[in-house]
Amino acid sequence: MTLKKVITVLMLVLISVSSFAQAKKLDKIITKDYQVIECTISKMSDKTVDYSMPNETMTIVIDVSKIARIDFASGRSQTFATAENTIDSAPTSTISVSANSNATFRVNTVAVLPVPFVNSENMTNSEEMAKFAQNDIYDKLLDKSSNILPLTVQDLRTTNSLLRKAGIDYKNIDETPIEELHKILGVDNIVAAKVSYTVTQNQTSAAYSSQNAKVNDNKVKANESTVANTNTQLLFDYHVYFDMYKNNSKIYTQNRKPLFKLKDAWMDSVSYLLKRSPIYVK
Structure with a gap:
């Protein structure tokens, strides 16, 4: 084998090894404060997880109490205790909202x-x-509950009941301070x-013409008729505003206009904004 062929073979081997290294899947640690850590896990115990970052040899240790879920490179997932199943050990406090309403903070x-x-035309x-x-x-969050860990979604009946007791509805929800809403809802x-x-x-019109010829007494007589057709289409121009709050602070705010002016187009914008929010983990 010539030197040129040897060099070619070595280059192909190096390229293959490099491609394999790049294609290597990583573990994912999803923390309870919505961070996603792509890494290689080397050791796990009941209290800690040891991992290293890509292309690094230094070992980092994280407490299990800070982890919501681990997606292993093998495809297996392990979910850790969330607020819903550790409610008895989690610190709770009762906040008096009004004389007729108490909410337990979760x-x-x-x-x-x-x-x-x-x-927006007639308000x-x-x-x-x-x-x-x-x-x-609410349904979108429930459907993707595994993507919003460690969060759990409060039942709508509970939410609306607490708001109603506090005298808040869809008409004045925008006028209520977010701090008060946190206390009322207990979240x-x-x-x-x-x-x-x-x-x-949007109206479109079309006209159709037709002619009929008749022969009477060796004379040709033409009759012409015209039919007009008008179609009316409703166009919906939406603007969706989307905010998220955590502990009285706004952590996400976006707005979006749907591309198409269809009746249900606003739903696509809601999905788009939700999937890009900080609570959503892919």
Whole structure:
């Protein structure tokens, strides 16, 4: 084998080894404060996990109490205790909201507020759509519960019941300080959204002509008729506002206009913003 062939073979081997190293899957540690650590885990115990960062040999130790879930490179996942199943050991406090309402504060719990659905032309607010949009966000969070660990979602009945006792509904939810909402609902995380919209009509017209020829007394007589057809399409121009709060502080705020002007287009924008929020782990 010539020297040139030897060098070619060595280069191919080095490229293969490099590609294999780059393709190596990493473990993922998802912490309870929403951080995702891509690493290689070398050791685990009941209290700690040892890991190293890519291309590093230094060992880092993290307490198990700070971990929500580990997604191993093998494809296996291990979920650690969350607020829901450690509620007895987690510190709780009772906050007096009013004479008729008490809420127990629960850590790592997220509440979804009613969503004001406002026609920006006449400023009318739809109660049905406010509840429907709230349900839509709630269902999306439940459906992706594994992506929002360690958070658990407060039941909508509980949320709406506490708001109603405090005299708050979809009409005045925007006017209530977020600090007060945290106390009323007894949660440390809140999802607040708002949808404004306008509706316009798009009309398209088309005309169709036809001719009929008749022969009477060796004379040709033509009759012409025209049929007009008008189609009306409703166009919905939405603007979705999306905020998240944690412990009285805003941790995420975005807004988005759907690309298409369809009746349910706002739902796609909600999904888009939710998946890019800091509580959502891919």
